[in-house]
Amino acid sequence: MDDLKTRILKHLPDTAKDIAVSIELIDDLPSSYLYLQKSCCERFYDGDYSQCIEKSKPLLDYLWEKFNTGNWKDVSMTWREAYYLVSTLKGSSQAILATDTRAEERNTHSIADAIKTFDMGLLMGAPILNNVLTKLVQDVHTYLEKIGVSDRTTELASRCIDSDKSVHNNANQLLNKKLKTDSEIDQEIEEEIKTTIDPKKEIKRISCPSLEYFSATFKDKGTPVIITNAINHWPAMSTRQWSLDYIRLKAGFRTVPIEIGSKYTEDNWTQKLMTINDFINKFILGSQNQTGYLAQHQLFDQVPELRNDIAIPDYCCLGNSEDVDINAWFGPKGTVSPLHHDPKHNFLVQVVGYKYIRLYSPSENSKLYPHETFLLENTSQVDAENPDVVKFPLFNEALFSEAILRPGEMLYMPPKYWHFIKSLYISFSVSFWWE
Numbered sequence: 001m002d003d004l005k006t007r008i009l010k011h012l013p014d015t016a017k018d019i020a021v022s023i024e025l026i027d028d029l030p031s032s033y034l035y036l037q038k039s040c041c042e043r044f045y046d047g048d049y050s051q052c053i054e055k056s057k058p059l060l061d062y063l064w065e066k067f068n069t070g071n072w073k074d075v076s077m078t079w080r081e082a083y084y085l086v087s088t089l090k091g092s093s094q095a096i097l098a099t100d101t102r103a104e105e106r107n108t109h110s111i112a113d114a115i116k117t118f119d120m121g122l123l124m125g126a127p128i129l130n131n132v133l134t135k136l137v138q139d140v141h142t143y144l145e146k147i148g149v150s151d152r153t154t155e156l157a158s159r160c161i162d163s164d165k166s167v168h169n170n171a172n173q174l175l176n177k178k179l180k181t182d183s184e185i186d187q188e189i190e191e192e193i194k195t196t197i198d199p200k201k202e203i204k205r206i207s208c209p210s211l212e213y214f215s216a217t218f219k220d221k222g223t224p225v226i227i228t229n230a231i232n233h234w235p236a237m238s239t240r241q242w243s244l245d246y247i248r249l250k251a252g253f254r255t256v257p258i259e260i261g262s263k264y265t266e267d268n269w270t271q272k273l274m275t276i277n278d279f280i281n282k283f284i285l286g287s288q289n290q291t292g293y294l295a296q297h298q299l300f301d302q303v304p305e306l307r308n309d310i311a312i313p314d315y316c317c318l319g320n321s322e323d324v325d326i327n328a329w330f331g332p333k334g335t336v337s338p339l340h341h342d343p344k345h346n347f348l349v350q351v352v353g354y355k356y357i358r359l360y361s362p363s364e365n366s367k368l369y370p371h372e373t374f375l376l377e378n379t380s381q382v383d384a385e386n387p388d389v390v391k392f393p394l395f396n397e398a399l400f401s402e403a404i405l406r407p408g409e410m411l412y413m414p415p416k417y418w419h420f421i422k423s424l425y426i427s428f429s430v431s432f433w434w435e
């Protein structure tokens, strides 16, 4: 196996001085901060990784406090670059110590901690040093993969839910929990389609139309459609089929933002950073009474290996295909995206599981009661599942179309089309917003 330390050092500048000249972190940071940061860099290049970690803590705390004062948009780039730098040094030190041949060091600095530190740098920091964190985190995650799944699941069972003892005790049980087989789910869903979807309202399906036909018949007319047989070639659907185990393997130790709460319009809705392993154990396999949803997250920028399993649909070339926003939507049964619309064209691709979709044309706006508050103007005040018809009397008159989106299907939604979406099983969808 490659020496992880060598790989890590290869990505970084050769000396503390080289780091100092390759970045400019002068504005906005007090001299006491810069002094401590310099010392943190020097400890790293002296090979004193424990001291580097110690010195990184007050630096990251200081910057974290800056991030949490006032508006995110006002957070200075300098602070974010500094956060990126210190996360790079701290995470690299943690990874190097975790693979140290001296057992004591290995126990205290887990590789998973290093990945967490790198991800915090990626999520909160601003990239410097040629975006070195992407390379570092990939190398370290690959190292974990090489250790082997069995070691990883043992580490997972013992570490992933460190803060939650009750779930911790169940970790092994959760790992072995039997999920429904695909054919059981398919049968159930076909029954559900028969009983819940009105064929007269069902969104039209079409098998892999030509670009010209799609453009003239759907895009130009602002008509939604479900396209089938367009993504069968994706590795995520064929050679590297996505499953919970596969997602764990490729990204289990990565830290991501999770939306917690039944829907974003509720008062108790919040967001929390956690690893994908924690998320799967608590919110997908566990028995949390709250819903957790990895929603609208640019996971594929963070984990390029998963990006290699999907492809931008060819139809996006009808717009500016350089500028496509790709988002992941991964969650348990029961996630709800309340009725809302977005400004761009959208392909919502269902990779795993099933989702109920309900669509309303922009011409129905006046019956959908958009919120009047800033940032929620694109969201209806009506709970589409249980509409309050006294408060919103026109809602039931609004015309809609509906469908259950199956794995391998791709829903086209024109800009401003209202959509309400609920997952019926554990689900992983990928959306492509394009203009």
Ligand SMILES: O=C(O)CCC(=O)C(=O)O
Pocket: 329, 335, 336, 337, 342, 346, 348, 419, 421, 422, 429, 431
């Ligand atoms: O799948 C979901 O829950 C919501 C997807 C969505 O709103 C979108 O792709 O714009």
